Amino acid sequence: MKLFGYFRSSAAYRVRIALNLKGIEAEHAFVHLRKGEQAAPDYDALNPQHLVPTLVDGGTVLTQSMAIIEYLDETRPEPPLLPSDPAGRARVRSVAQAIACDLHPLDNLRVLKYLTGPMGVTEEKRDEWYRHWIAVGLGAVERMLTPAAGTGRFCHGDAPGLADVCLVPQVFNAERFGCDLSAYPTVMRIAATCRELPAFAAAAPERQPDAE
Amino acid sequence: MKLFGYFRSSAAYRVRIALNLKGIEAEHAFVHLRKGEQAAPDYDALNPQHLVPTLVDGGTVLTQSMAIIEYLDETRPEPPLLPSDPAGRARVRSVAQAIACDLHPLDNLRVLKYLTGPMGVTEEKRDEWYRHWIAVGLGAVERMLTPAAGTGRFCHGDAPGLADVCLVPQVFNAERFGCDLSAYPTVMRIAATCRELPAFAAAAPERQPDAE
Numbered sequence: 117m118k119l120f121g122y123f124r125s126s127a128a129y130r131v132r133i134a135l136n137l138k139g140i141e142a143e144h145a146f147v148h149l150r151k152g153e154q155a156a157p158d159y160d161a162l163n164p165q166h167l168v169p170t171l172v173d174g175g176t177v178l179t180q181s182m183a184i185i186e187y188l189d190e191t192r193p194e195p196p197l198l199p200s201d202p203a204g205r206a207r208v209r210s211v212a213q214a215i216a217c218d219l220h221p222l223d224n225l226r227v228l229k230y231l232t233g234p235m236g237v238t239e240e241k242r243d244e245w246y247r248h249w250i251a252v253g254l255g256a257v258e259r260m261l262t263p264a265a266g267t268g269r270f271c272h273g274d275a276p277g278l279a280d281v282c283l284v285p286q287v288f289n290a291e292r293f294g295c296d297l298s299a300y301p302t303v304m305r306i307a308a309t310c311r312e313l314p315a316f317a318a319a320a321p322e323r324q325p326d327a328e
Numbered sequence: 329m330k331l332f333g334y335f336r337s338s339a340a341y342r343v344r345i346a347l348n349l350k351g352i353e354a355e356h357a358f359v360h361l362r363k364g365e366q367a368a369p370d371y372d373a374l375n376p377q378h379l380v381p382t383l384v385d386g387g388t389v390l391t392q393s394m395a396i397i398e399y400l401d402e403t404r405p406e407p408p409l410l411p412s413d414p415a416g417r418a419r420v421r422s423v424a425q426a427i428a429c430d431l432h433p434l435d436n437l438r439v440l441k442y443l444t445g446p447m448g449v450t451e452e453k454r455d456e457w458y459r460h461w462i463a464v465g466l467g468a469v470e471r472m473l474t475p476a477a478g479t480g481r482f483c484h485g486d487a488p489g490l491a492d493v494c495l496v497p498q499v500f501n502a503e504r505f506g507c508d509l510s511a512y513p514t515v516m517r518i519a520a521t522c523r524e525l526p527a528f529a530a531a532a533p534e535r536q537p538d539a540e
Contacts, residue, residue, distance in 0.1 A: 164471035165426055176415045179472075180429070183421035190414040202402040203388045209395035214377055216425075217392070221433045235457060241447055248442065259376035260391075 136315035219253030348527035431465030
C-alpha cells in the first residue's frame, strides 16, 4: 500500500492516523503542495483533483480521505473506526463531515491562496476568514459533542474512530494559525486524549519525513 | 420519518432524492434559510450546526446529508445506493465527496453572504468566486468520471447511487447561477439521465411545497 501525502495536509494526516490505528505499514510518497507537485503529470494521472491524499492498494487507486478511511475499515475491519449500529455510525460520520465538509474546505491552502490572489483580499481579512470558519465549525462540533450521550473519552464512546481522525488534524490546523480554542473544551479534551495515543502521535505533521 | 429541509438547499435535495429512490414516504418540514429559521431554538436543538437537512427517524436525529444517506442505505438496503465491493464503494464515495466536501461548501449561501458581508467583496467578485469553484470542482469530477471503467449510464454503473445523488443538485445549483457547463459533457449526460427518473424529478427544488 502506498500513500501519497503532504505533511501539513489535514486530509493526508487523517489517513495517516487511520493507517496507524489499523496497524497498516504503508509506503509514503510526498507531494509538495506549495511547490505545485500535485499538478505534475504522474500525480495528475492518479488524482485528477490535484489534492492529497491518494492511496494505492494493489491495483486500486483511492482518493478522498473519508472514502479511503471507509475503504480501510471495510477491507481491514480491526480495530473498527465506525460503530456497528447504524445510528452510531451516522453520528460518527456526521461529526466527521461537519469537519471535513463544512469546515476544512473553507480554510485549506488553495482557498486561502485564492482569497489573497484573484479575490484581492488582504492578509488580515484572509486571517479573519480563517478564524471565522474555525469558530463556526468547531463551535458546532463542540455542541454536537456535548451534551451528548454518545460522547465518551473520544467523540463516540471510549475508542477512537473516524470522527477523532478528522478532529485532531483540524485542531492542529487551527492551532497553527494561532486560533483561540478555549471555547471548545470537549473538542480540546478529546484531541488531547487522542494525541497521547501512538497512532495519532506518529501521524503528526512534524513527525513526517517531508516536514519543513 | 421527518425531513427538515429547504427547497433550494443542495444537501436537502440530495436526501430528498435518496428517500425517493428508496421509496420512503417522509413527512417534510421546511426551514427557511433566508429568513434565518435555522437558528430558531426548536431547530437549534435538532441541528446545532444550523444547517439543513435534518432527518428524524423515530427517536434518532440525523444530520449531514451524506451521513443520512449512508444511514438510509444501511437501514433500508433496497435499492442500494452504494455498490457491494469496497473498491466500488470507495469510488462512489470519492465522487460524492469531491462534490460534497471540495465544491459545494465553497459556494453555499452562508459562504457567499460572508464574502459580500464581512469580507467586503463586490457582487461581481463573489460571482467570479462561485464560477471559479464550479470550474475547479466539476472539471475534476468530469475527469474522475471519464475515461473511467466504472462509469456507465450513471456515475458508477447503470443504476443511480450516492454520487448521482450529489451530482444532480450541484448541477442544478450551477445552472441557477448561469454557469457555462459545456466543458463537462459526462457530468451533464449523467445529470440528464438522472433527471428523467421520477425519484430525481420529484425531488427538484421547484417541485417542493416551500419553493418560491
